Amino acid sequence: MVLAAGATSLPPIVWLLGALVVAAMVLGVLSPWLRRRSPNLWWLLWGFPVTVVRFRWTWRRLADVQGLSVPGRPPAVLLGAVVVQGRALKPVKPRAGVPRWRRGGLSVKVRLHSGQTPEEYAAACGAMAHAWRVFAVRAVSDTRGTVWLVANAWDPLSRPAEPFRGSVGLLSAVVGVWEDGGRWLVNLRRVPHWLVVGATQSGKSTLLASLVAQWSRQPVALVGIDLKGGMELGLFAPRLTALATSRRDAVDLLDVLVEVTMGRMALCRATGVRSVWELPDKQQPVPIVVLVDEVAELYLTATSADKAEVSQVSTALLRLGQLGAALGVHLIVAGQRFGSDLGPGATSLRAQLAGRACFRVADKGTAEMTLGDLDAGAVDAVQSIPVSMPGVAVALGAPDGGWMRARSFLVTPEEAEEVAVRFAHLRPSVGQLYAGSAGAGGLS
Numbered sequence: 001m002v003l004a005a006g007a008t009s010l011p012p013i014v015w016l017l018g019a020l021v022v023a024a025m026v027l028g029v030l031s032p033w034l035r036r037r038s039p040n041l042w043w044l045l046w047g048f049p050v051t052v053v054r055f056r057w058t059w060r061r062l063a064d065v066q067g068l069s070v071p072g073r074p075p076a077v078l079l080g081a082v083v084v085q086g087r088a089l090k091p092v093k094p095r096a097g098v099p100r101w102r103r104g105g106l107s108v109k110v111r112l113h114s115g116q117t118p119e120e121y122a123a124a125c126g127a128m129a130h131a132w133r134v135f136a137v138r139a140v141s142d143t144r145g146t147v148w149l150v151a152n153a154w155d156p157l158s159r160p161a162e163p164f165r166g167s168v169g170l171l172s173a174v175v176g177v178w179e180d181g182g183r184w185l186v187n188l189r190r191v192p193h194w195l196v197v198g199a200t201q202s203g204k205s206t207l208l209a210s211l212v213a214q215w216s217r218q219p220v221a222l223v224g225i226d227l228k229g230g231m232e233l234g235l236f237a238p239r240l241t242a243l244a245t246s247r248r249d250a251v252d253l254l255d256v257l258v259e260v261t262m263g264r265m266a267l268c269r270a271t272g273v274r275s276v277w278e279l280p281d282k283q284q285p286v287p288i289v290v291l292v293d294e295v296a297e298l299y300l301t302a303t304s305a306d307k308a309e310v311s312q313v314s315t316a317l318l319r320l321g322q323l324g325a326a327l328g329v330h331l332i333v334a335g336q337r338f339g340s341d342l343g344p345g346a347t348s349l350r351a352q353l354a355g356r357a358c359f360r361v362a363d364k365g366t367a368e369m370t371l372g373d374l375d376a377g378a379v380d381a382v383q384s385i386p387v388s389m390p391g392v393a394v395a396l397g398a399p400d401g402g403w404m405r406a407r408s409f410l411v412t413p414e415e416a417e418e419v420a421v422r423f424a425h426l427r428p429s430v431g432q433l434y435a436g437s438a439g440a441g442g443l444s
């Protein structure tokens, strides 16, 4: 009786706190199970609050150890007529805002001390990920003087996302998801030619299948060159305007495409415009996308006859690369390597292919060759793609304009084949590719 009277006399705040402590303990015990069952719910209820506490707890120490804090007092003071040098007693940590919740992560805005650059924060991201026990932290800067630290609780690319079923503009395709959850969009009107590199079984052909699956629905001519005997691109044959499976065929096909391109150039000149997109609707020719799988096969030489063919292929591809962007002719070139060892033609063509996607590669040199003079972080990111995650790539064209990790959709050959058959009626003939041909305007 006495006990009951004592219990009921406890103030409500104590009850509330007690209930919160019990709820936190239950959540803490169930946390590993909840994380496996429903990672997003786990992050909302447990992961995010705990990470915010870790962030607050470690921020000062991290900033000090990583050299992001600055001395609180000038290291030298004037004492009478003497300058006394000394170590600042208390470094000032950078000012961090309130961490914001994101699906599967958090972001926090940090104000840079004067003289600091975002790169200094990028260099400390590994230590931050370690201290906050998250998968990765990225430093992103969109305004001067501030940097956003974006943390991902787990690798968002660990599972392939559901293929995109909607529609985007002409010559655009959503081929996967970026690491930050955004759509990985390939837009040929913005970046006209692409180089896709990766070791065997890394996901190159699947990316091509994803592109074909979307462009098959659009009024676009798809042309394939697949020197693996047509094993990969042959699946989409019903929707392809032409498919070359040997180098001899490729030479003939590329000659036609160069002729088509020159015709378009003449039309633009005669009309006084600088690109086919400026032509009147009726005159606009069908955009052409040339897909090349296993590009190295086109450049390999054994005999002198091979040499002549390689030189023809190389010249034709280079012309398409140089002239095509304004004339609605686009190249998507995929291969395991595409470097100077294949000859000067390969290097010159590579320079024309501004869009880059680099899947897992066998060596650092290939990643550097593919991603060019991007920062070392991009090359490191490629090298850390595990064999167990095909379809993960480092690509250019992220929402902030730079590079980011992304994962392509898993479009199976059967799915792409089915789409190719379904939209076979949209396939333009070779004749319709020529400027001024009947039907070209109607298709675009």
Ligand SMILES: Nc1ncnc2c1ncn2[C@@H]1O[C@H](COP(=O)(O)OP(=O)(O)OP(=O)(O)O)[C@@H](O)[C@H]1O
Pocket: 160, 198, 199, 200, 201, 202, 203, 204, 205, 206, 207, 390, 391, 392, 407, 408, 409, 410
């Ligand atoms: N985005 C993805 N998600 C999950 N699995 C994928 C993804 N992309 C590819 N894969 C798997 O990886 C395997 C190899 O993919 P793909 O054939 O595209 O590789 P590749 O680079 O073209 O290889 P190769 O050089 O041998 O032709 C496929 O069987 C597929 O199951």
Ligand SMILES: [Mg+2]
Pocket: 204, 205, 206, 232, 293
């Ligand atoms: Mg392949």
